[in-house]
Amino acid sequence: xxxxxxxxxxxICKSGTSVKIECRSLDFQATTMFWYRxxxxxxxxxxxxxxxxxxxxxxxxxEKDKFLINHAxxxxxxxxxxxxxPEDSSFYICSAVKTGGAGELFFGEGSRLTVL
Amino acid sequence: GIQVxxxxxxxxxxxxxxxxxxxxxxxxxxNLQWFHQNPWGQLINLFYIPSGTKQNGRLSATTVxxxxxxxxxxxxxxxxxxxxxxxxxxxxxxxxLTFGEGTQLTVNP
Numbered sequence: 001x002x003x004x005x006x007x008x009x010x011x012i013c014k015s016g017t018s019v020k021i022e023c024r025s026l027d028f029q030a031t032t033m034f035w036y037r038x039x040x041x042x043x044x045x046x047x048x049x050x051x052x053x054x055x056x057x058x059x060x061x062x063e064k065d066k067f068l069i070n071h072a073x074x075x076x077x078x079x080x081x082x083x084x085x086p087e088d089s090s091f092y093i094c095s096a097v098k099t100g101g102a103g104e105l106f107f108g109e110g111s112r113l114t115v116l
Numbered sequence: 117g118i119q120v121x122x123x124x125x126x127x128x129x130x131x132x133x134x135x136x137x138x139x140x141x142x143x144x145x146x147n148l149q150w151f152h153q154n155p156w157g158q159l160i161n162l163f164y165i166p167s168g169t170k171q172n173g174r175l176s177a178t179t180v181x182x183x184x185x186x187x188x189x190x191x192x193x194x195x196x197x198x199x200x201x202x203x204x205x206x207x208x209x210x211x212x213l214t215f216g217e218g219t220q221l222t223v224n225p
Contacts, residue, residue: 034212038157043202044215091157095213103147103209104164110157 006108023094122216139203147206
């Protein structure tokens with residue numbers, strides 16, 4: 001159990017468009033999800049904490065108007081990159097904590113965004 | 117926030133060798149995990165180990181919470197073990213994780 005699915009796995013878009021990435025916990029409920037960003041050959045950096053039914057908490061330096069997060073249900077969080085630019089190209093990974101679980105985080109497969 | 121220091125940054129082994137990866141934390145953590153990132157980028161959960169010792173096949177991990185470090189042991193390494201290994205820690209159970217910089221492991225045949 002504890003499967004987290006991200007979609008799409010790869011997306012290429014034109015500069016100025018918006019892209020939505022979905023993160024779903026398939027076999028458990030997740031009150032809390034996290035969104036990370038990873039640059040090539042670098043570590044993962046936390047972007048924001050997504051809580052079901054409330055506003056996301058963004059890390060310092062992350063533009064909340066650029067990276068819109070919605071956590072409308074206990075199994076789905078979405079990250080929308082608005083007005084994307086080439087510098088937004090990156091690998092985005094979500095993770096979810098099982099509600100009532102031991103506290104272990106489970107990660108999705110990641111979404112590779114390329115902005116032309 | 118918590119700082120996570122991983123060592124070594126790079127490790128090259130011959131198949132069959134054993135290795136130890138280390139993670140030091142700047143503060144107490146109650147949420148500690150080890151991951152293997154595969155070539156496609158997915159993070160594979162290896163251990164959830166805020167304290168104590170766990171083993172899973174050729175892999176084992178030990179966390180000494182009072183001294184704020186954790187070790188990942190890989191025995192009889194195989195070429196398929198190659199990749200990046202991350203440790204990550206959080207202040208409380210289920211809290212956000214801060215990642216180390218990773219160890220790039222290469223196992224040669």
